[in-house]
Every structure is written in structure tokens, then in C-alpha cells.
Amino acid sequence: MRLIQKLGILNFLVLLLCVLIILVAEYLFLTGNKLHGIFLGLWAPTLLGVIIYIKLISRERR
Template sequence: MNFLRKIGLSNAFMLLLCALIIVVAEYLFLRGDKLHAIFIGLWAPTILGLVIFIKQITNGR
């Protein structure tokens, strides 16, 4: 529970969402739908990059 308090609820949700996206992309890849797996797999780093960008903007103020 300390970990959740330390990183915050919104950050924990984003990490969980990215982990879920990676699992779905792996499932699609192993099922043979490689192009859709790559497309969905690219969402995770995009979301993480957006979260980092927003945090840098809000910490700069």
C-alpha cells in the first residue's frame, strides 16, 4: 500500500493500463495477428511518454 501512496493513484492506473495493453498485444501477436499486435503494442510507450510530458509541464510551473 505504501507503493500506491508513493506513486499516486493516477500513475498506478496508467501503469496498469500499459501492462494490460502489452498483454493484449502479446496475445494478438501469438495468435498470428502481427500487424494489429504491433499497432496496439505501440500504444503503451505513447501513453507513458504523454504522462511524462504532462508531469514535466505541471512540475515546471
């Protein structure tokens, strides 16, 4: 619970979504859908990069 308060609810949900994406991508990759697993696995770092970019832009405007 302390982690959620420290990160904020929205950041925690995005982090949870990224973990879920990675788990599903690993499942797809290991069950034989290698291309689908790789494609889906690339979404987690992309999502994190977009969130970091949005945070940097919002801090710059302050």
C-alpha cells in the same frame, strides 16, 4: 498497498493500463494478428511518454 501510496492512484492506474495493453498486444501478436499486436503494443510507450510530458510541463509552471 505501499506502492500505490508512493506512486499515487492515478499513476498506478496508468501503469496498470500500460501493462494491460502490453499483455493484450502480446496475445494478439502470438495468435497471428501480428500487425494488430504491433499497433496496439506501440500505445503503451506512447501513453507513458504523454504522461511524462504532462508532468514535466506541470512542474515547469510551478
